[in-house]
Amino acid sequence: GQSLEQPSEVTAVEGAIVQINCTYQTSGFYGLSWYQQHDGGAPTFLSYNALDGLEETGRFSSFLSRSDSYGYLLLQELQMKDSASYFCAVIGDDKIIFGKGTRLHILP
């Protein structure tokens, strides 16, 4: 079967760095995506990793290790507007499976 595990909640301080982990189990793996969703809003695409390694997009970076079936989203220089839920998603055979989401709380 397919499954994704990510922490339900993470708390960090404004200006700090936070890492949100995602482990997955799937067949036909093509890549790992990350989405951000603010309260009352729609999920928006953040990043995609198909190959091992780190992808950087501004303050956000995403990492993938295919051999470990593991990835993470790294958020640097946290801002209050980063308070949101973050979903990892596994892509395989034109089908995407979402994790249950990690709620990121940011303290001033």
Next chain:
Amino acid sequence: DVKVTQSSRYLVKRTGEKVFLECVQDMDHENMFWYRQDPGLGLRLIYFSYDVKMKEKGDIPEGYSVSREKKERFSLILESASTNQTSMYLCASSYIGTESYEQYFGPGTRLTVT
């Protein structure tokens, strides 16, 4: 800018009613998806379509059907609404193939069945 629009932001229906949720995208995407989102359960795929008149069951298709008569429009139908279908419904679209990882979501429809 990609636009995915959904027919209603909020909807209240009675048990047993037939409910139509409509989704329209303007990016000529091949793939379209319907999800429901519930607290603590994340996004669960109900149905998806990779072409006009084509549909595939997702993880929780029971109690739902879909229709895709035109490429830009994907409808979700609840034949006889039940209270356990109270949820947030999200439509999404994407290109097919290697770019399918980036989905564009509509604003969602919060459906309450009483």
